[in-house]
Amino acid sequence: MTDYTARRTMMVDTQVRPSDVTKFPIIDAMLSVPREPFVPDRLREAAYIGENLDIGGDRVLLEPRTLAKMLDALDIQPNEVSLDIACGLGYSTALLAHLCDFVVAVEDDAGRAEEAQALLSEHGVDNAAVMHGTLSEGAAKSGPYDVIIIQGGVAEVPxxxxxxxxxxxxxxCVFAEGTLGVVRIGYKIDGVVNWRFSFNAGAPVLPGFEKQDVFAL
Structure with a gap:
């Protein structure tokens, strides 16, 4: 029988801590939230490897290092509300639920959204709601949000x-640039989002987040 608890500890000790992720709430969340239930059954044995996991439909579960460093850079507070875009089967949502007051997650695959909500409930996550909808449109009715995190690559943010x-x-979010990509953190100041480089990482571009062509006469 696979010892997933040992694998989870090894993931944190070899992938997360060495990447300068030191905030206790993030370490605690990644040690507490199992990863293997939140991936397709065929990927359970690969749930803790240090690379993006292909969950189908040009979508990935971000590698532990990338997700942990994004959470670290966002500096999420216990009283805040988060929006989790492209939540997949809900792993990132479960982590966010450990860190903030409430999480609204958006998934564009109806079956996956339903499964994510069921998995979160099954694992005692009662401060999160998964909505089925267009990823690039978010969930305006439940906003505004203190924190938004996008689980995949973007060419530009809508x-x-x-x-x-x-x-x-x-x-x-992970901006797809060149052969790799960069994670940037945007800060909303005076109504404008100012982007700052955080670290290098890669992920396939999500539907609706491609570069929009601008035609000029």
Whole structure:
């Protein structure tokens, strides 16, 4: 029988801590939340490896290092509300639920959204709601949000999502640039999101987050 608890500890000790992720709430969440239930059954044995996991449909579960460093850079507070875009089967949502007051998650695959909500309930996560909808549109009715995190690559961030960020809020995503990519954190100041480089990482671009062509006469 696979000892997933030992694998989870090894993931934190070899992938997360060495990446300068030191905030106790993040370490605690990653030690507490099992990863293997939140991946397709065929990937359970690979749940703790240090790379993006292909969950189907050009979608990935971000590698532990990338997700942990994004959470670290966002500096999420216990009283805040988060928006989790492209939550997959809910692993990132479960982590966020450990760190903040409430999480709204958006998933564009209806079956996956339903399964994510069921898995979160099964694992005692009662401060999160998974909504089925278009990823690039977010969940405006439940906003604004203190924190937005996008679980996949982007070429650009739709204005609709930036609009859902509260003044003083933070947004994190992987910008697909060149052969790799960069994670940037955006800070909303005076109604404008200012982006700052955080670290290098890669992920496939999500549907709706491709570069929009601008035609000029």
């Amino acid at each position: 204005a609709a999502l930036e609009d859902q960020l509260r003044e003083g809020g933070r947004i994190a």
